Amino acid sequence: MEIFEIIEALILALTALFLIHLFRIYTYLNEFPTPSFTPIIGHVFDYSNPSKALETITKNVIKCGGIMRQYLGPQHPFLVVADKDFLEFTCKNNRYISKGSHYNYIKPWLGEGLVTSNGEKWKQRRRALSTKFSQTSLLQNFLDIFNQKSDILLSVLDKYHNKDVNLQPIMKRFTFDIICETAMGICLNQQSQTTNTEYAASVETLCDIYYNRMSSYLMRYDFFYQRSDEIVREKKALAVIDDILEKILNLKSEVKKSSGENDATTNDFLDLLLNVEIDGKRLNKDDIREEVNTFILAGYDTSSTALSLILYKIAEHPDIQKKLLEEQKEVLKEDFKKLHVSFENLHKMPYLDMVIKETLRMHAIIPMSGRRLEKDGLKYDNINLPSTVNFSIFMHGFHHNPEYFPEPEKFRPERFSSNEKIDKFTYMPFGVKPRQCLGKNFAMLELKSAISKILRTYQLINISEHQLDLKPKLLLYSATGICIKIRKRSKNITKKQEASVNLSTSY
Numbered sequence: 001m002e003i004f005e006i007i008e009a010l011i012l013a014l015t016a017l018f019l020i021h022l023f024r025i026y027t028y029l030n031e032f033p034t035p036s037f038t039p040i041i042g043h044v045f046d047y048s049n050p051s052k053a054l055e056t057i058t059k060n061v062i063k064c065g066g067i068m069r070q071y072l073g074p075q076h077p078f079l080v081v082a083d084k085d086f087l088e089f090t091c092k093n094n095r096y097i098s099k100g101s102h103y104n105y106i107k108p109w110l111g112e113g114l115v116t117s118n119g120e121k122w123k124q125r126r127r128a129l130s131t132k133f134s135q136t137s138l139l140q141n142f143l144d145i146f147n148q149k150s151d152i153l154l155s156v157l158d159k160y161h162n163k164d165v166n167l168q169p170i171m172k173r174f175t176f177d178i179i180c181e182t183a184m185g186i187c188l189n190q191q192s193q194t195t196n197t198e199y200a201a202s203v204e205t206l207c208d209i210y211y212n213r214m215s216s217y218l219m220r221y222d223f224f225y226q227r228s229d230e231i232v233r234e235k236k237a238l239a240v241i242d243d244i245l246e247k248i249l250n251l252k253s254e255v256k257k258s259s260g261e262n263d264a265t266t267n268d269f270l271d272l273l274l275n276v277e278i279d280g281k282r283l284n285k286d287d288i289r290e291e292v293n294t295f296i297l298a299g300y301d302t303s304s305t306a307l308s309l310i311l312y313k314i315a316e317h318p319d320i321q322k323k324l325l326e327e328q329k330e331v332l333k334e335d336f337k338k339l340h341v342s343f344e345n346l347h348k349m350p351y352l353d354m355v356i357k358e359t360l361r362m363h364a365i366i367p368m369s370g371r372r373l374e375k376d377g378l379k380y381d382n383i384n385l386p387s388t389v390n391f392s393i394f395m396h397g398f399h400h401n402p403e404y405f406p407e408p409e410k411f412r413p414e415r416f417s418s419n420e421k422i423d424k425f426t427y428m429p430f431g432v433k434p435r436q437c438l439g440k441n442f443a444m445l446e447l448k449s450a451i452s453k454i455l456r457t458y459q460l461i462n463i464s465e466h467q468l469d470l471k472p473k474l475l476l477y478s479a480t481g482i483c484i485k486i487r488k489r490s491k492n493i494t495k496k497q498e499a500s501v502n503l504s505t506s507y
């Protein structure tokens with residue numbers, strides 16, 4: 001055979017194989033509708049403009065009836081889900097479901113912690129941690145820390161009296177200080193510093209690397225990632241974090257020894273982990289490291305983005321701000337001018353609760369969350385879903401579906417009044433059971449205590465020319481910042497902040 005004929009035959013064979021591959025891909029899950037797409041690259045263009053991606057995907061998934069096939073390149077499609085019945089069905093059959101494969105990118109940092117683990121390991125940890133972590137006594141301990149940190153926050157905000165302020169970086173430092181102290185018992189005082197501490201910088205670097213990896217077309221593949229500069233940055237940041245955690249763990253074990261091995265005092269999350277037992281065994285150092293790191297990641301940027309957006313929404317709606325202030329006066333009465341609010345009083349602010357819930361509906365901080373079917377797959381509505389099907393629970397899509405939330409683009413806290421029934425399979429800012437946010441009560445308390453103080457101290461004013469540019473990475477963020485103007489309400493409230501600002505932290 002001539003060489004050209006061999007080449008020709010090879011090309012034909014490869015083309016045939018490629019076409020068979022494409023046929024398999026395009027007929028896979030074809031019981032589910034899909035919006036029009038470009039052959040080979042699929043729906044990449046729907047995701048390529050991040051500022052429009054949420055709107056486009058929402059429009060498409062609603063048009064497709066709540067579930068749609070999505071192609072990103074010539075790979076097997078995944079499903080985007082914003083359908084109540086499907087979600088309810090899969091959640092009730094949760095033994096088949098694990099986290100989607102993109103969670104693997106975060107594993108060098110979080111290991112097999114609560115966010116990334118699956119199966120029996122996740123179940124045991126979740127059981128052991130959830131009861132302890134939601135204990136009122138622990139949350140009350142944490143409220144003292146929230147109060148200390150929000151005193152410092154007010155002194156930071158004081159500098160912006162009558163000025164525009166981008167809330168995003170300020171709230172990030174605030175919630176970072178909180179999570180470090182509640183998770184590890186360390187006081188970083190990041191809020192009082194002009195540059196990031198080494199620890200904070202490393203956490204920020206890792207968040208950046210992983211978020212970029214998830215949203216990048218090339219970096220998803222180990223082949224490209226392992227050859228990029230990112231891997232060097234990742235290793236350096238991980239080494240800093242490991243080193244600090246190691247020092248803290250050693251310090252804790254010395255304190256424990258000196259106060260008696262059986263001391264089970266729980267002041268922070270790390271103490272809780274040191275005392276937890278699974279099958280009669282204490283967690284080892286690696287277990288503890290992965291859970292502490294998990295809490296840092298899960299608990300800081302989520303809360304700071306939520307807090308910034310809630311304040312932004314309040315500034316945007318002066319009538320709502322007025323009602324919120326009236327509620328503060330009514331609940332706190334003569335304590336209105338005291339900065340710190342009690343645990344009990346924070347639970348008596350239903351309107352504040354509604355405003356927080358409505359903000360988290362409009363802006364789901366985690367807009368999408370990946371899942372993967374396991375074992376033998378699942379049969380849904382006479383459709384056989386094979387194992388290893390990846391699907392995304394599209395929180396933003398649920399929250400913006402007019403069938404579930406009429407006039408979804410309108411900011412209406414009354415949707416969440418006690419008379420309105422909210423369905424847990426359509427409203428899920430904190431995710432859905434069984435993988436619902438473990439820090440939900442923590443976050444609500446943190447948000448409420450900070451907002452109550454800020455509201456009573458400042459008038460929040462909308463900047464008409466400022467527009468949010470919200471983009472989904474793993475979390476929602478605004479590329480133009482989250483800016484408002486603040487004005488002090490009265491001198492009486494701005495009592496000297498009693499917070500002690502310790503600049504000598506060594507981390």
Ligand code: HEM
Nearest residue numbers: 114298299302303306365366369430431435437438439443
């Ligand atoms: C407003 C703030 C927060 C929001 C909007 C939020 C949202 C969420 C969501 C949507 C999930 C589910 C993710 C998924 O299904 O893949 C989740 C999980 C989780 N969150 Fe939060 N979160 C917040 C604050 C926190 C805080 C403060 C902590 C810790 C102190 C925390 C700890 C966790 C953990 C450990 C998980 C994993 C639970 C599991 O898989 O068992 N979160 N969060």
